[in-house]
């Protein structure tokens with residue numbers, strides 16, 4: 179039995195709906211295992227801009243600071259698309275990552291056999307995929323100095339040894355717990371940051387003799403993630419490459435709607451959110467797919483609370499519901515067979 | 530009837546073999562249309578390192594300077610993999626691009642129906658794909674200032690207005706000649722260079738009212754290139770994003786062996802090369818697929834010499850040979866049906 183405080187940030191669009199569904203699942207777990215999860219709700223993104231003129235208000239930061247983990251829905255929508263940079267919903271995301279030093283973004287991509295008809299890849303290519311992209315999330319070109327004049331613009335891609343060491347350690351540890359394979363992705367034939375990155379991976383690997391390491395160039399990985407995704411176990415890379423490759427890899431499963439993510443720091447505090455966006459076009463209809471958020475809750479149990487069994491139970495339930503042929507609207511051709519968000523969540527809870 | 534000088538840089542691995550095949554096709558065109566193509570051979574890459582201790586010797590630069598176009602095979606191989614940066618084969622590539630200001634890298638990706646079994650994508654996703662990635666090739670993070678100290682490393686991503694304007698113009702002109710659609714790819718929600726890029730595309734589009742323009746974020750395009758590649762016509766982006774996306778898009782066709790490329794500057798001088806590498810593991814066996822290099826010669830005729838009919842004739846011949854079911858070893862399961870490089874080239878010439 180554990181006692182944990184969770185800050186819930188429903189956000190925009192379908193965010194509140196999928197978060198509500200995931201919280202229902204979390205409460206079933208709490209009851210069954212006699213855990214005490216205390217939930218506090220706060221604003222982020224567009225919702226926070228409307229209420230506080232700030233995509234990440236100080237009230238939200240304070241509540242997160244007193245929590246053990248954060249569950250986020252999604253941010254963004256056309257309403258705020260033309261706002262100045264500081265008042266855009268995604269600025270809330272970038273700031274919460276930096277404020278809480280959430281340097282490790284974990285993006286698992288696992289094929290559910292019953293969803294593979296929806297994948298753009300051939301079944302034999304996509305099946306058996308079970309990889310995890312580990313993206314550095316608080317450094318690199320996202321946060322380096324930016325300059326702009328009349329005649330030019332620049333962004334500095336910069337990494338310290340320390341920033342690289344901690345994400346690489348993180349990836350090695352994950353690889354050890356998984357299939358023991360690590361692919362480090364860089365552009366060492368061109369970038370100085372990549373050469374430092376590659377050197378650090380080489381230094382670290384002696385500490386993890388059970389992990390098989392390969393270095394690969396980002397352009398080559400962009401191909402192989404599609405031609406042979408089953409090759410990969412853990413893939414570690416910088417912020418910019420990780421942004422591109424993790425989204426690219428997400429297409430393998432056939433649906434963004436089933437992909438969770440975790441953004442964590444060294445003490446296990448973490449932010450958990452579905453990979454998909456706020457999907458404003460279907461917001462409020464009760465038809466959004468809650469699988470990604472439910473699986474994000476499973477990641478929270480595993481990585482922030484070290485509740486392995488509970489996490490595995492949620493993952494098993496989601497798998498079974500898909501195997502039994504139950505899907506939300508995004509995953510069926512014949513819409514009359516689609517379950518609503520709540521109906522689908524009921525199935526998961528029943529499992 | 531035209532008279533043109535072409536510098537031929539066979540390079541390493543299978544480079545000399547595929548170049549020889551493409552030259553045979555070029556000579557057939559010369560004879561038939563009574564053109565005069567004067568060929569001069571020079572060294573680049575590993576071959577040039579071995580002979581001159583320089584991946585791009587001054588002799589090669591001089592010969593290229595006196596030519597109307599350059600045909601390149603491929604560079605690189607395990608022999609030079611551990612050389613210092615300045616003595617690596619790919620440095621020859623980076624330097625020839627910069628020396629001749631080859632700022633526009635054109636990477637067409639077109640599906641050949643008879644090859645789609647080899648594609649990792651489902652046939653219905655990959656068929657009808659006919660897109661062109663236009664990558665800025667002489668600026669950005671590839672050539673910005675690099676720094677390295679004990680504790681950190683950095684690369685500067687920098688673009689001038691002029692550099693962006695010329696590549697964007699180039700892409701608009703291509704879009705006008707093709708299907709009239711342009712997708713500009715950036716990361717404007719994070720990068721200052723991307724915001725300048727997006728602004729310039731917005732400014733330019735009034736000059737090309739017949740082209741429909743969309744802006745899209747690089748992470749989103751990394752997904753959509755796989756889920757719906759037929760959506761795209763011309764895609765324009767910076768050097769780093771272009772490197773990743775053009776290699777990613779290359780998997781659609783099922784084979785790197787059929788993809789040509791052009792790297793050109795404003796006065797039509799250009800470097801033409803297959804997208805694939807030097808494949809040292811099959812070098813010297815006479816089994817390499819020459820299609821990409823033959824199609825690169827077609828691009829040379831089209832973009833550097835403005836010989837549209839001749840270019841189209843080569844492209845038609847290659848298409849027919851594939852449609853008739855003739856393939857090199859990389860494209861058939863049953864190796865006893867594979868044609869050698871020369872046999873396959875004979876089929877193209879016969880067409």
Ligand SMILES: CC(C)[C@H](C(=O)O)[C@@H](O)C(=O)O
Nearest residue numbers: 268269271272421718719748
């Ligand atoms: C919204 C954007 C700034 C963000 C990023 O690029 O990090 C998003 O694409 C993501 O991957 O979470």
Ligand SMILES: CC(C)[C@H](C(=O)O)[C@@H](O)C(=O)O
Nearest residue numbers: 367368397619620622623772
């Ligand atoms: C060899 C390397 C420097 C080069 C690049 O990244 O430009 C290659 O990947 C390419 O795309 O031509």
